[in-house]
Amino acid sequence: MAQPDVAAIANARPKNVEEMFRASAAQELTTRRELLLARLRDQGALTLDLNPAQLTSAVLNQYLKVKERAMV
16 A cells, blocks of 8 residues: 655655655655565566555456456
């Protein structure tokens, strides 16, 4: 599940030292998350990287694609 709060912190321009460290941590978290998702996909895992509001319909659509391909 995507984390819009972390993305906002990572993309914000820091105004002070504390915000700089928060932004740096958020950027590192985002990078590590993207690498993990890429590795999972490379190994054949089906992944969804979505905002929570989009999750229900996206999961249903992905399930239908998987079922259509007889992967279940």
